[in-house]
Structures are given as C-alpha cells and as structure tokens.
Amino acid sequence: MRKAVASAPGKVNLVLRSGAQGDDGYHQLLSVFEAVSLREYVLARTRRAPGIGVTTIGYRLPEFGRGNPEPSEELTKEYSRIPSEEHLAVRAAKVLQPLVAAKWGPTASGMELTVHKTIPAAGGMAGGSADAAATLVAVNELWELGLTRDQLESVGRTLGADVPACVRGGWSVGEGRGDVLEELAPVDAGPAHWWALAFSKEGLSTPAVFNQFDLMGLGSSQLPPAADYVAAKSSFTGPRVGEFFENDLAAPALALRPDLQKVGESAAGAGALAWMISGSGPTIAALAESPERAAQICETWEAERRAGENSLLGESVAWGPDVGARVEEDLPEWAAGRGE
Ligand code: C5P
Numbered sequence: 001m002r003k004a005v006a007s008a009p010g011k012v013n014l015v016l017r018s019g020a021q022g023d024d025g026y027h028q029l030l031s032v033f034e035a036v037s038l039r040e041y042v043l044a045r046t047r048r049a050p051g052i053g054v055t056t057i058g059y060r061l062p063e064f065g066r067g068n069p070e071p072s073e074e075l076t077k078e079y080s081r082i083p084s085e086e087h088l089a090v091r092a093a094k095v096l097q098p099l100v101a102a103k104w105g106p107t108a109s110g111m112e113l114t115v116h117k118t119i120p121a122a123g124g125m126a127g128g129s130a131d132a133a134a135t136l137v138a139v140n141e142l143w144e145l146g147l148t149r150d151q152l153e154s155v156g157r158t159l160g161a162d163v164p165a166c167v168r169g170g171w172s173v174g175e176g177r178g179d180v181l182e183e184l185a186p187v188d189a190g191p192a193h194w195w196a197l198a199f200s201k202e203g204l205s206t207p208a209v210f211n212q213f214d215l216m217g218l219g220s221s222q223l224p225p226a227a228d229y230v231a232a233k234s235s236f237t238g239p240r241v242g243e244f245f246e247n248d249l250a251a252p253a254l255a256l257r258p259d260l261q262k263v264g265e266s267a268a269g270a271g272a273l274a275w276m277i278s279g280s281g282p283t284i285a286a287l288a289e290s291p292e293r294a295a296q297i298c299e300t301w302e303a304e305r306r307a308g309e310n311s312l313l314g315e316s317v318a319w320g321p322d323v324g325a326r327v328e329e330d331l332p333e334w335a336a337g338r339g340e
Contacts, residue, residue: 008133008325009035020219029178065317122203124279133166169324191319196297212252242274253281
C-alpha cells in the first residue's frame with residue numbers, strides 16, 4: 001500500500017460581485033479570493049478493492065485559534081451521512097481515476113481517502129472545495145500522474161466554482177462562475193491579514209442564498225472586469241482592505257439570517273477594523289489589526305454565545321493569504337492515525 005498526503009486552504013471573498021442568473025443557472029461573478037490558514041488534510045492510499053472509499057473526520061477548531069483542532073464525534077457522524085457520490089473528495093478522485101487506470105491498469109486503481117475536515121460545511125469558506133482541491137493533489141501524487149497546477153485547476157473547475165481558488169491559494173480574482181482565475185498578487189505565505197471567524201451552528205446553502213438574491217431582484221447588469229481589481233491590488237493586499245469589502249450576497253444572506261448582523265456589530269464593538277459575511281455565509285469574517293485583537297473579538301463572541309445571545313457553533317482566528325493545495329510529508333500530529 002502506498003500513500004500520499006495533501007492539504008488545501010479555505011477562503012474568504014474580499015469582494016464578491018454577482019450579476020443576474022444566466023441560462024445555465026449560474027450567476028456571473030467577480031470575486032477576489034484570499035486563501036486562509038484553515039486547511040483541510042487528505043490522506044490517499046491505494047487499496048486492492050476497486051472503487052473509492054472515504055472516511056471523513058470532523059474537527060472543532062481551537063477556541064481563539066490557540067492550540068490544535070479537536071476531533072468531534074458529532075461532526076464526524078454528521079459527515080458520515082454525506083452520500084459517497086456527493087462527497088467532493090470522492091468526486092475529485094473519480095475524475096482522476098481514468099488517468100490512474102490508463103497509467104496503472106484498471107484493476108489497480110482502487111483508493112481509500114481519509115479527509116480531516118476543520119472548515120465547517122456550508123459555511124461560505126469553501127470547505128468542500130478545499131476537500132476536492134486537496135484530494136486532486138493527493139491523488140496526483142499517489143499515482144504519479146504528473147499533472148501541473150494549471151491542469152489541476154482545470155479539473156477542479158468541473159467540480160465546483162471555488163475549487164480552482166483552493167488549488168491556487170494566495171490572492172486571486174475569479175470571473176465567469178468565479179472559477180476563471182487571474183493572479184492578483186504573488187504570495188509569500190504569511191499573515192498579511194488577521195481574521196476572527198464566527199461559525200454558525202446552522203449552515204446556509206449556497207443555492208438558497210443565490211435564490212434569495214434572485215427573489216430580491218439583485219444583480220449588477222455589468223460587472224467590472226478582473227483587470228480593474230488587478231490594477232487596484234494594493235487595496236486588497238494592504239492593511240486597509242476592510243475599506244474595499246463588497247459582497248453582493250450579504251443582503252440575501254442577512255435576509256435569511258438576520259441574526260448575523262448582530263454578530264458582525266459585536267465584532268466592530270470589540271475593535272474589528274471591518275467585518276463581512278464570507279461568501280454566501282453564514283460565517284462572519286472580522287478583520288483585525290493583530291492576532292491579539294482577533295482573539296479578543298473571538299472572546300467577545302464566545303461570551304455572547306455562553307450567555308445565549310447568539311447562535312454560533314464556535315469562533316477561531318485565522319490569517320491570510322496562505323498557499324494553495326500542496327503535497328505534505330505527513331498528516332499533522334493532531335490528525336495522525338485517526339480514521340485509518
Ligand atoms: O459551483 P458550486 O457547485 O460550488 O455551486 C453551488 C451552487 O451555487 C450552484 O448550484 C448554483 O446554484 C450556485 N452558484 C451560482 N453561480 C455561481 C456559483 C454558484 O448560482 N457562479
């Protein structure tokens with residue numbers, strides 16, 4: 001049995017502009033992505049039996065970003081209910097399986113995936129897309145397929161609109177469905193921005209938020225070109241990025257979840273430079289000037305959670321931009337051996 005490990009980042013959208021719905025059911029988007037330091041890890045192993053097996057271990061993020069993710073039986077149970085054919089990691093492996101069969105023979109292409117999931121599902125941070133991105137990289141490594149990053153992004157595009165951004169990492173601008181990427185700025189991974197993240201108990205489905213967006217008659221008739229954002233990249237890479245936050249999905253997300261407004265306002269009261277809904281929500285991302293300030297914002301949310309004043313699942317600190325999907329030598333020690 002051979003094995004390979006890969007990881008991929010979640011994201012926040014610094015800008016998310018949406019046009020009206022097109023004939024294919026998708027909306028034209030203009031999105032500025034920042035990959036963040038919450039990462040999904042995937043272990044891929046060969047197995048004798050054909051097909052693709054998957055085990056997903058759910059983790060709770062450490063409070064205030066201090067310490068390691070903690071395995072959660074509740075989340076693990078919840079993820080075990082995802083039908084295998086809908087699991088983005090399985091779908092990603094399946095897309096590459098014909099290449100595996102062509103290279104190694106059709107009877108040798110069975111694999112077993114273990115997904116170590118720290119990014120909450122249906123949270124607006126591309127957790128599922130990061131699972132797909134990490135799986136593409138792990139399977140490429142496991143079977144020595146030799147696909148380039150560009151090729152993996154192209155494959156990723158067929159799996160979901162956010163997958164290419166998770167493969168690429170750093171800062172990027174997405175057009176089309178949000179999946180046709182242009183680099184905003186090259187990235188030396190490291191914390192240019194600090195984030196306090198508030199995760200909701202209940203997720204929001206992306207199609208439901210887009211549906212609400214349509215019901216509200218929103219949708220710019222003309223989106224600015226990606227080149228405008230590339231030209232203004234220093235606005236997004238610098239400390240004043242909060243002044244440039246824009247999210248067309250915030251209004252429909254808040255219409256579905258009016259309680260999130262107060263979560264954002266609490267962050268502002270605790271010293272956030274700015275706050276926003278991440279992607280289609282419901283995660284709230286508050287920008288902080290330092291990791292200490294981000295932790296203070298989390299402490300404020302936590303106190304409110306314990307007093308029953310919000311319906312959060314938990315809160316954590318992250319930074320961006322982080323690197324894209326990559327091969328890892330091994331699983332981090334908090335994940336090693338679990339689910340195998
Ligand atoms: O591409 P992905 O599967 O992540 O998209 C999930 C859903 O979000 C789509 O089925 C669609 O309803 C909505 N969506 C959209 N326009 C986009 C991206 C996603 O309407 N550009």
